[in-house]
Amino acid sequence: MKNTKHKTSKFWNNLYKKNEIFWDLCAPTKPFLDLISYLNLEGKKVFIPGCGNGYDVIEIARLGAQVYAVDFAEIPLNNIRNNSDFKNLNIKLIKSNIFELKQIFSEKFDYVFEYTCFCAIDPSDRKKYRDLIYRILKNSGKFISLFFPILKPENNVGPPFGVNLDKTLKLFKNNNEFKLLSIHKEINSNPERKGNEVLVVLEKNG
Numbered sequence: 147m148k149n150t151k152h153k154t155s156k157f158w159n160n161l162y163k164k165n166e167i168f169w170d171l172c173a174p175t176k177p178f179l180d181l182i183s184y185l186n187l188e189g190k191k192v193f194i195p196g197c198g199n200g201y202d203v204i205e206i207a208r209l210g211a212q213v214y215a216v217d218f219a220e221i222p223l224n225n226i227r228n229n230s231d232f233k234n235l236n237i238k239l240i241k242s243n244i245f246e247l248k249q250i251f252s253e254k255f256d257y258v259f260e261y262t263c264f265c266a267i268d269p270s271d272r273k274k275y276r277d278l279i280y281r282i283l284k285n286s287g288k289f290i291s292l293f294f295p296i297l298k299p300e301n302n303v304g305p306p307f308g309v310n311l312d313k314t315l316k317l318f319k320n321n322n323e324f325k326l327l328s329i330h331k332e333i334n335s336n337p338e339r340k341g342n343e344v345l346v347v348l349e350k351n352g
């Protein structure tokens with residue numbers, strides 16, 4: 147029978163409890179830092195799904211954005227709350243399954259920043275994930291994703307589940323829902339992930 151434990155908050159919270167957070171780089175995502183240095187995020191509404199310990203949440207909020215960070219595991223959300231900068235920044239922490247987000251989040255965001263949430267969800271939920279990103283972005287809103295691990299076959303055991311780049315771009319461009327603005331392969335990746343991730347910027351077609 148197929149293992150679906152990774153669909154539960156308990157599975158992820160336990161990994162945080164046991165400190166088996168092999169994905170956690172303990173720092174903001176460098177390819178995002180390089181990209182956001184060109185963006186004016188002041189006052190912009192930004193959504194971060196599966197935010198984990200929230201290094202990007204803090205960094206993007208420091209640039210003046212209103213950041214809505216979602217995770218269904220309690221421990222990383224508490225870790226963000228305990229960051230000394232948290233109370234001075236415009237951050238809303240939402241403890242929820244991303245697939246159960248309320249209607250009030252529809253067409254609300256200028257940007258979504260995604261790193262290692264897409265590979266954490268079950269591949270059978272990827273269409274649902276695409277629909278979620280489409281729903282919550284404003285028209286012309288940008289989905290900025292560092293897709294990882296692009297070298298791992300999709301049907302191998304996960305998480306992380308492999309990300310086939312061509313198939314994933316097709317998924318987002320399906321029915322013209324998103325327009326591909328740029329793909330960046332020469333990026334400042336963590337050395338262990340070099341060549342195994344790609345930065346993609348997609349725009350919601352309104």
Ligand SMILES: C[S@@+](CC[C@H](N)C(=O)[O-])C[C@H]1O[C@@H](n2cnc3c(N)ncnc32)[C@H](O)[C@@H]1O
Binds near residue numbers: 158171217242263
């Ligand atoms: C691999 S971790 C990545 C965390 C963070 N993005 C990072 O790069 O450090 C995946 C995160 O997504 C969360 N997550 C997985 N599925 C989720 C879902 N359906 N709804 C909300 N959060 C989810 C997990 O609790 C976990 O914190």
